[in-house]
Amino acid sequence: MSGAPHGVVRVAVVGLGWAAKSIWLPRLREHPGFAVSALVDPDRAALAAAVHDRTGTLLLTDVDELTPDVADLAVVAVPNHLHAAIACRLLVNGVPVFLEKPVCLNSEEAEQLAAAETGGGSLLLAGSAARYRADVLALRELVANLGHIRHVDLSWVRARGIPDAGGWFTQRQYAGGGALVDLGWHLLDTVTPLLGDVRGDITFDQALGTVSDDFVRSSVARASWREEQSLHAYDDDSAGDVEDTARGFLVTDTGVSVGLRASWASHEPRDVTVIRVDGSEGTATLRCTFGFSPNRVESAELTLTKDGVVTQVPFPVEPIGAEYMRQLDELPALLAAPESRGRAVRETRRTIAVIERIYETARAARATRTARAAAGRRATAAPGPLASAPAAPAAAATSDEPAVAVRIASPVRVDGADVSTNGRAIPAPTHR
Numbered sequence: 001m002s003g004a005p006h007g008v009v010r011v012a013v014v015g016l017g018w019a020a021k022s023i024w025l026p027r028l029r030e031h032p033g034f035a036v037s038a039l040v041d042p043d044r045a046a047l048a049a050a051v052h053d054r055t056g057t058l059l060l061t062d063v064d065e066l067t068p069d070v071a072d073l074a075v076v077a078v079p080n081h082l083h084a085a086i087a088c089r090l091l092v093n094g095v096p097v098f099l100e101k102p103v104c105l106n107s108e109e110a111e112q113l114a115a116a117e118t119g120g121g122s123l124l125l126a127g128s129a130a131r132y133r134a135d136v137l138a139l140r141e142l143v144a145n146l147g148h149i150r151h152v153d154l155s156w157v158r159a160r161g162i163p164d165a166g167g168w169f170t171q172r173q174y175a176g177g178g179a180l181v182d183l184g185w186h187l188l189d190t191v192t193p194l195l196g197d198v199r200g201d202i203t204f205d206q207a208l209g210t211v212s213d214d215f216v217r218s219s220v221a222r223a224s225w226r227e228e229q230s231l232h233a234y235d236d237d238s239a240g241d242v243e244d245t246a247r248g249f250l251v252t253d254t255g256v257s258v259g260l261r262a263s264w265a266s267h268e269p270r271d272v273t274v275i276r277v278d279g280s281e282g283t284a285t286l287r288c289t290f291g292f293s294p295n296r297v298e299s300a301e302l303t304l305t306k307d308g309v310v311t312q313v314p315f316p317v318e319p320i321g322a323e324y325m326r327q328l329d330e331l332p333a334l335l336a337a338p339e340s341r342g343r344a345v346r347e348t349r350r351t352i353a354v355i356e357r358i359y360e361t362a363r364a365a366r367a368t369r370t371a372r373a374a375a376g377r378r379a380t381a382a383p384g385p386l387a388s389a390p391a392a393p394a395a396a397a398t399s400d401e402p403a404v405a406v407r408i409a410s411p412v413r414v415d416g417a418d419v420s421t422n423g424r425a426i427p428a429p430t431h432r
């Protein structure tokens, strides 16, 4: 690997927004196993703001200019609707990719990634850092002593934490969904290792859910830690057509049920993540706060409950964000391991299938309620015997859910600084 000491992974960071600047660049620059060899963003201001040391770092505005001569790995942190398209282009050009979550927005994109990984011969890596948290790793050890696992409840409920309100995160055409694709992806990525899945083989046979949007258009519910300036091309103050809360119920092919709740905002005082695992021999419960929110639980807690006795289980306390460094520690080995090939695609297929199913069932339930309400109105308005037909339940007439559509996107095209999706032109973002 030219330009970097032997054994050091040369990394290009593609997309220089909040995630790159707050998560990846500081840690990649600190980590002895990596050298940042290139930065890519069509927004020249974002490029300039991300430059740390001009010597040796290539600055690019188009991902097609990135080649395996320059980078051994590209960390891709662009807006969600560009994930699959940009990763596919890199993979086909021979550049291995670590792709941020949500890896893709629908099953069609998952298949495009699978084809690009196979066709280009490069490796696709993905995965949420949550599974690398010290408390989650301690929970995993506990779970091994719980006998047969019967049920897992996972919830990540923020008091106020809508990312980039009014920006691309809250617009379905760019984000693909709301709290479910954002926080829910982390939770789905965390649950399967707890069930002993090492290869991404466990599947979910059943999935259903509901979504709601009570907070998404409220400016006071935004994520304070992102310090949004909301100055980019995706901004639309009237926008916010994704859910802020999703609830799901899933069953794996091994018969384990999983309850899921992801909320960007709520009536809670703090941002809290709870994972509770019920086994035949006991229950393990982790209460902590995932992510970077400053409004955290005072101290994370892991307990084991057996025969009515609750025991505190110690685990190492670590600084906020330590899991991302641990994830980086593992990347070089994953990059070199032949068994990594295809794993991200397997996990992605599973995760996106669950997300699609939750959205589909939420949408179908809403359509049923709407039809019932319309039938009730017709019955009330009609003269004669029909007028005495029972009215639809009040809940059906006042939906608490937004219209949810699974976005089956046509392949996203990215042309230099101009990107387009579903035939709609999007100007190159001007970064805040």
Ligand SMILES: NC(=O)c1ccc[n+]([C@@H]2O[C@H](COP(=O)([O-])OP(=O)(O)OC[C@H]3O[C@@H](n4cnc5c(N)ncnc54)[C@H](O)[C@@H]3O)[C@@H](O)[C@H]2O)c1
Binding pocket: 014, 015, 016, 017, 018, 019, 020, 023, 040, 041, 042, 043, 046, 063, 077, 078, 079, 080, 082, 086, 100, 101, 102, 128, 129, 182, 414, 416, 419, 429, 431
């Ligand atoms: N793992 C985590 O904990 C975590 C946390 C935050 C965000 N994320 C993910 O990271 C991704 C980025 O989020 P963000 O908050 O940084 O968004 P952001 O809007 O702050 O930044 C996105 C950047 O991508 C750039 N971009 C747009 N089109 C591009 C293209 N064609 N080529 C290269 N760059 C392009 C934009 O100019 C912008 O600088 C999202 O998918 C998000 O879900 C993950």
